[in-house]
Amino acid sequence: MAGLAGVILLFITAAVCYTIGMRYLFTKTTIWIIPTTEYALLWIVFLATTWLLRERGHITTDVIYTHLNEKHKRRLDCIIWGTGALTCTALFFLGVLHMWDCMVNRVTDVRAITVPKWVVFSIIPIGSILLTLQFFRMAWNRLIGIRAGKI
Numbered sequence: 001m002a003g004l005a006g007v008i009l010l011f012i013t014a015a016v017c018y019t020i021g022m023r024y025l026f027t028k029t030t031i032w033i034i035p036t037t038e039y040a041l042l043w044i045v046f047l048a049t050t051w052l053l054r055e056r057g058h059i060t061t062d063v064i065y066t067h068l069n070e071k072h073k074r075r076l077d078c079i080i081w082g083t084g085a086l087t088c089t090a091l092f093f094l095g096v097l098h099m100w101d102c103m104v105n106r107v108t109d110v111r112a113i114t115v116p117k118w119v120v121f122s123i124i125p126i127g128s129i130l131l132t133l134q135f136f137r138m139a140w141n142r143l144i145g146i147r148a149g150k151i
Contacts, residue, residue, distance in 0.1 A: 001050060001130070005043070005048040006048075008044050011040065012041070016033065032112045032113050034112070035113060042124075045127070046127025049127060050131050053131065053134050074146050078146070081135045085132050085135035085136045088132040091128040095121065099118045099121050102121060103116075
């Protein structure tokens, strides 16, 4: 998934360079680049965050965390990851509801190109369920480690 996000990022970069070149060299612009880039940015976020979470690459605020002993750090990890999983579960259900609403009502985004909104927003439930699974996996592994006395 992160690889696909990287490919989309390369596409965005090439498309923006293309439209800038067209504008300055030929005074012609492509109107589809901006909305496509906006949609792609949404997809990049939801495609890459699960990988980023697994790699623990998110920014963390560890003001309290650094002052805790190892036992309390492990417990706090479980609480944080469990809360993240529940939040992503809620986001999954809200994303499905919004996507379904857009599908049933045939909502489209009419700008330079007309796109069904459910297609654009379909990545939200997909990315959210993957994040939910990753959060639960991390919390479960930490709980298993705590109970086994390994961590």
